[in-house]
Amino acid sequence: MTPAANTLDTPPRNARERSRLETRRRLLMAGAELIANDGLASARATDIAAAAGVAVGTLYFHFGDKDGLLEAILLHGVDLLTERLRTVVDNPHDTLTAAVRAHEDEMLAFIEEEPTLARVLFHNEVRATEVGTRIFELGVELQAERLRAGVADGFFRNDLHADITARAIVGMLSAVLTWWAADPSRASRQDVVDTLTAMRVGGLHHPEL
Amino acid sequence: MTPAANTLDTPPRNARERSRLETRRRLLMAGAELIANDGLASARATDIAAAAGVAVGTLYFHFGDKDGLLEAILLHGVDLLTERLRTVVDNPHDTLTAAVRAHEDEMLAFIEEEPTLARVLFHNEVRATEVGTRIFELGVELQAERLRAGVADGFFRNDLHADITARAIVGMLSAVLTWWAADPSRASRQDVVDTLTAMRVGGLHHPEL
Amino acid sequence: MTPAANTLDTPPRNARERSRLETRRRLLMAGAELIANDGLASARATDIAAAAGVAVGTLYFHFGDKDGLLEAILLHGVDLLTERLRTVVDNPHDTLTAAVRAHEDEMLAFIEEEPTLARVLFHNEVRATEVGTRIFELGVELQAERLRAGVADGFFRNDLHADITARAIVGMLSAVLTWWAADPSRASRQDVVDTLTAMRVGGLHHPEL
Amino acid sequence: MTPAANTLDTPPRNARERSRLETRRRLLMAGAELIANDGLASARATDIAAAAGVAVGTLYFHFGDKDGLLEAILLHGVDLLTERLRTVVDNPHDTLTAAVRAHEDEMLAFIEEEPTLARVLFHNEVRATEVGTRIFELGVELQAERLRAGVADGFFRNDLHADITARAIVGMLSAVLTWWAADPSRASRQDVVDTLTAMRVGGLHHPEL
DNA sequence: GATGAATGAGGATTCATTCAT
DNA sequence: GATGAATGAATCCTCATTCAT
Secondary structure (H helix, E strand, C coil): CCCCCCCCCCCCCCHHHHHHHHHHHHHHHHHHHHHHCCCCCCCHHHHHHHCCCCHHHHHHHHHHHHHHHHHHHHHHHHHHHHHHHHHHHHHHCCCHHHHHHHHHHHHHCCCHHCCHHHHHCCCHHHCCCCCHHHHHHHHHHHHHHHHHHHHHCCCCCCCHHHHHHHHHHHHHHHHHHHHHHCHHHHHHHHHHHHHHHHHHHHHHHCCCC | CCCCCCCCCCCCCCHHHHHHHHHHHHHHHHHHHHHHCCCCCCCCHHHHHHHHCCCCCHHHHHHHHHHHHHHHHHHHHHHHHHHHHHHHHCCCCCCCHHHHHHHHHHHHHHHHHCHHHHHHHHHHHHHHCCCHHHHHHHHHHHHHHHHHHHHCCCCCCCCHHHHHHHHHHHHHHHHHHHHHHHHHHHHHHHHHHHHHHHHHHHHHCCCCC | CCCCCCCCCCCCCHHHHHHHHHHHHHHHEEEEEEEHHHHHCCCCCHHHHHHHCHHCCCHHHHHHHHHHHHHHHHHHHHHHHHHHHHHHHHCCCCHCCCCCCHHHHHHHHHHHHHHHHHHHHCCCCCCHHHHHHHHHHHHHHHHHHHHHHHCCCCCCCCCCCHHHHHHHHHHHHHHHHHHHHHHHHHHHHHHHHHHHHHHHCCCCCCCCC | CCCCCCCCCCCCCCHHHHHHHHHHHHHHHHHHHHHHHHCCCCCCCHHHHHHCCCCCCHHHHHHCCHHHHHHHHHHHHHHHHHHHHHHHHCCCCCHHHHHHHHHHHHHHHHHHHHHHHHHHHHCCCHHHHHHHHHHHHHHHHHHHHHHHHHHHHHCCCCCCHHHHHHHHHHHHHHHHHHHHCCCCCCCCCCHHHHHHHHHHHCCCECCCC
């Protein structure tokens, strides 16, 4: 019933599909905007649809329910963020510190360049949602894998529990980025990056180093 | 109209006051129980009152509104936790690691001994609340002060921004403790303490050490 | 949460309970009125509450949901009808025909004296409901027992299947009474009673054959 | 705009018309299937079209609206059933009982051989519909005529009111057949036929009385 | 102090139907 | 003939809160 979700895989074949994707995109953006500004609970389905210039039913046609819209927004945000981070990971870095710093830097760049999306992705009310939890757990999972890889490569100390450490890192990032995304004027980008990098590197390196 | 909030300061004078405090206590416990088990949104005011064996109106008499009850529960939890942590802080520790470990240890002990209260205090849905945010910010504030003191004492590196670091630490603790409080069988207490301690100590010590 | 349902068992103890029962009664009657006149689907919860002079929430407080109200109305109708029929059953009748006729007569009397309730109880839209089906099946059950008793007493032929026969009888009554309750001017009470009695007692052929 | 309704009268002239009729048939069958299994309210127009392998618009092109589809299904069912019953009526029967029995027998045969269609034709939810009522009243009308003919021929007693009796008979059949069509394993075909025949011919009392 | 019946604004969701392509 | 994305009026139900007793 719901139209195909994979927006990115195949280019629109015809005018009708192009228009459908355009409508979907408008709903996504309007939803992100309202949620970022008013909060999740205050963002009524009707308002989002109106902001997107369509009828409520259209929102439900595309996303099933309000949670479906939220999920689509979050996944889109994750997609964009992941894309950016991939380029960081692919580039070689001389030191662990440099690698971590590049990572944090990219995150802050994402927040600056996609402030609306970022304020939804990093949002306490959203975080408390079922969908939000799923995304958070996804992040923990990814982080845990990266840690295990780092341990296998000998970069990280192996006496830490990857799952718990991963959760600690994601929790730390989530708290700081949520705070900063809500109002980047609270601290300079440099300060945030410095602090997060120091926290992550200091905690992870071999104690004897 | 609302009875004095400071329940703990002065002992009940007479039978009437004792009964009032008893009612208040029952509401507090029933509220914590329902919120811990069903979540905040599912814990209806009416249900909490029923679980406490009183009428809804009584809940409103004692706490003003539902948020008032939540706040009272959280403050009670913070009280108990603070009490425990004070003994840790007052005891001298040989090393920073020992001090931090004692701190984390006490937190986990609190979760084990007051599981219901802990599952409210460390709860994503609660965290997203206005009251929950206030408590969180309180924690950040305390942590920041402790950090600043540590820097002044020369224990901590002074190139980190206390506010951001404090937020990172509290976010990290919040994420891990919320996860562990929901189901302590997920990881051994030892593992959690080890990981949190390593994260906090590693990130904080002088790089050259 | 829902107030005690047994309205008839114990008299109201105090003013508050008396008022509660009065509200409940008003909702019951308003619901029956609107359903009887507009049909089930057209009788909006808000309208019923307004007709009863209370807020919608009050309807939900008393009956849980719209189906709950319908069920209460139907059970009330069944109660009244059963009460009447009991007096018929208790009175001895010389012949089977007389007994059956008295039974049908009482049903029509009920429809005449409680036209609103009757038009809900005997209503196609209501009949299609889950609750309506339950009530219908209740009638089938009762009829089947009566038949079995009649067979045991030697009044009825024993080569018929009580369950199927009971369903046939109730289906027949339901169709005719629904039709007549909707507009009693369609046929004289006498004609309806005569026909139903004849059908139940003797079938279609000439009595002498 | 709507294609000619009389599908059966004239054979399709060309490929285009054949395809149109095939589409119509597929919608009819898909509709019957979904309504029979999920109920009328749960059978969405979109789902029916999907099950038929066409777009919703096609359903509306062929049947005008959802009620139009339902009506077409019911009329098709009535057609098939009438066809069968005609052969019964045309055959002479020695006794009234034999005639009635043959009639009931044919009905059950129809249910067994066209279970899906039968479960739509004999369906409480459908019965409560405007279209369903029309079909029901059609049955009552036919039955009344047959009764009047029987009285004119001297087969039936003339002291019964044809209209009321007809309604009683159709109500009885409807209730029993709806029940049996939903699950024929509930009773043997023989038992159902026996009971209905006995009810229609002779009533409940001992035959010899 | 306690009670609990009553409130009613508020929002998500449904789904038959349309019409431009 | 067929398509299917878009429509939007229509209703149910929730639940924190109040206040007369």
